[in-house]
Amino acid sequence: MIGTWINIGTIILGSLIGIAGGARISQRMNKLATSTIGLVTLVVGIKLSLETQNVLIMLISLLVGGAIGTAARIEDRLSSLGERLQERFPRLASRGSLPQGFVSASLLFCVGPMSILGALRDGLYGDWQLLGLKAVMDGISSIILVAGLGPGVILSVFVVLIYQGGISLIAHLFTSSVSASALSQSPFLSELDAVGGIILIVLSLKLLELRDLRAGNLLPALAAAPLLVLIVRLLGG
Numbered sequence: 001m002i003g004t005w006i007n008i009g010t011i012i013l014g015s016l017i018g019i020a021g022g023a024r025i026s027q028r029m030n031k032l033a034t035s036t037i038g039l040v041t042l043v044v045g046i047k048l049s050l051e052t053q054n055v056l057i058m059l060i061s062l063l064v065g066g067a068i069g070t071a072a073r074i075e076d077r078l079s080s081l082g083e084r085l086q087e088r089f090p091r092l093a094s095r096g097s098l099p100q101g102f103v104s105a106s107l108l109f110c111v112g113p114m115s116i117l118g119a120l121r122d123g124l125y126g127d128w129q130l131l132g133l134k135a136v137m138d139g140i141s142s143i144i145l146v147a148g149l150g151p152g153v154i155l156s157v158f159v160v161l162i163y164q165g166g167i168s169l170i171a172h173l174f175t176s177s178v179s180a181s182a183l184s185q186s187p188f189l190s191e192l193d194a195v196g197g198i199i200l201i202v203l204s205l206k207l208l209e210l211r212d213l214r215a216g217n218l219l220p221a222l223a224a225a226p227l228l229v230l231i232v233r234l235l236g237g
Helices: 002-022 027-049 055-072 074-088 098-110 113-125 129-149 151-173 180-184 187-207 221-234
Strands: none
Touching: 002 098, 002 113, 002 129, 002 151, 027 129, 027 187, 055 074, 055 187, 055 221, 074 098, 098 129, 098 151, 098 187, 113 129, 113 151, 113 187, 129 151, 187 221
16 A cells, blocks of 8 residues: 555645645636646546447447436535534634535545555555656646645545555455456456546536536445446346
8 A cells, every 4th residue: 555655644734735735826817726627637538538438338338327426415425524523623624615625636646647556566565666657647637736725625535545555454455366458458448447437527627617526426436337347247248
């Protein structure tokens, strides 16, 4: 889990830099910062979504996952958690929306191939180089996100710890001879990445203030995608 700890460290450092300099950043610059990260997120999301090898699996995953997430009110629960944290840490909530910063940063830092494949490599082989690269990117993103969305971004480290750290821990427990190249070419991972790309696109629309499609409710689709790939394979499709 070395890579995850490094990732958490850069997010905290970037957030603190953003908090320290946030008071000197104008509202116009805040909006520009949020739009910039939204545009980059959109590009990354489009790139990932094109990784799909079966559009139908991606569609069904999003429909099923979205239905489950909506029924479970995942977005509302994440927002409620952010609001409770806002009450617990009133000083952090003095600038910006803590729930929005917390939810947006959590999604941005945990969705994508680097988060998943990097955590797998860290757990399977103790190779944290990929997570190290992600850590640098997340640290820079933290500065921009704090400037645009407020200091609630720093609290996303708890989600990163549970999510990334959990993947690394599980991978370590099931260490095998599976190669990294095999993992990267796996249809299970490809469809998972593609669905993650769609979620990033949805998140980017929110950051760009174009539409609020409640990206958090789509998170169960990340589990639905590889499960559907398995079902299709068992059926001989």
